[in-house]
Amino acid sequence: MTTPVLIAEDAEGVRTLTLNRPESFNSLTVELKEALLAALTAAGADAAVRAVVLTGAGKAFCAGQDLKEHVALLRADDPAPLSTVERHYNPIVEAITGMPKPVIAAVNGMAAGAGASFAYACDLRIAADSARFLMAFANVGLTADSGAAWTLPRLIGYGRAMEMMLLAKPVTAEEALRIGMVGQVLPAAEVLPAARAVAARMAAGPTTAYAMIKEAMLASAGGTLGEGLAAEGRTQAHAGGTADHREAVEAFVAKREPRFAGR
CATH class of the missing domain: 3.90.226.10 (2-enoyl-CoA Hydratase; Chain A, domain 1)
Known part of the structure; x- marks a missing residue:
């Protein structure tokens, strides 16, 4: 073989x-x-x-x-x-x-x-x-x-x-x-x-958030401050709408570890 x-x-x-x-x-x-x-x-x-x-x-x-x-x-x-x-x-x-x-x-x-x-x-x-x-x-x-x-x-x-x-x-x-x-x-x-x-x-973490961090960092690395702010705004809006973000907030309030699903 x-x-x-x-x-x-x-x-x-x-x-x-x-x-x-x-x-x-x-x-x-x-x-x-x-x-x-x-x-x-x-x-x-x-x-x-x-x-x-x-x-x-x-x-x-x-x-x-x-x-x-x-x-x-x-x-x-x-x-x-x-x-x-x-x-x-x-x-x-x-x-x-x-x-x-x-x-x-x-x-x-x-x-x-x-x-x-x-x-x-x-x-x-x-x-x-x-x-x-x-x-x-x-x-x-x-x-x-x-x-x-x-x-x-x-x-x-x-x-x-x-x-x-x-x-x-x-x-x-x-x-x-x-x-x-x-x-x-x-x-x-x-x-x-x-x-x-x-x-x-x-x-095991919030992988959608990781993807958004990568997108924002990549967009900002070669762009202006305005372009970086726009990338952060776009990716933050996406991450903020995920189930993982809601789970993390609920876990923080309940004083427990979050259980991320990557979505």
Whole structure:
């Protein structure tokens, strides 16, 4: 049997998506990119899935583009390498950021190029103490893709992001925590269980409100104050009409824990 390049597992309302090419540090072939995009789209549409964890098999999270496949296509004058940003990378990032539920990156090891960009696009990041983040696009004569030019400066600031891009300067897990790139750093064996625990807690929470928070944050990140206020007004009106909001208020008045249904 052929080993799947992507593994999906469900538990407690959480879908874990594991990039499964450990022998190649989970580098991104066309097959893996298409599988990941399909899996993210399916998770977003599945009401039973209330949070998503993205991780990698083996010692790496994702080494970015599979350059062996890439160079073979270039040598064959195949147009696929030049269209993969539009066909794969952009839709994957849009699927993560537009997912109406939390997406947590369990960065179990090296995250480079598009792989690191996918982690930046996630809502939360938990990294192994052995993890490294590397933006080496310039080393292969390319510019940023997969949303990194937008997401990374918003995580760590323009200056630090420019250093990573221009100098291909790797960032250790400890430094990533210090500058706000990740929220937690743990021993490698603890990263996936911790990410799943956070995801399970959120899956039991007011997931419609989480979706509205994501929408408001995304709309506000690149907009004016007025646009941000409008996004907050729109999403707050939506969240305020949910059963979860009413349940939370009733629970507060009754001095009990709320029981959220995600609607």
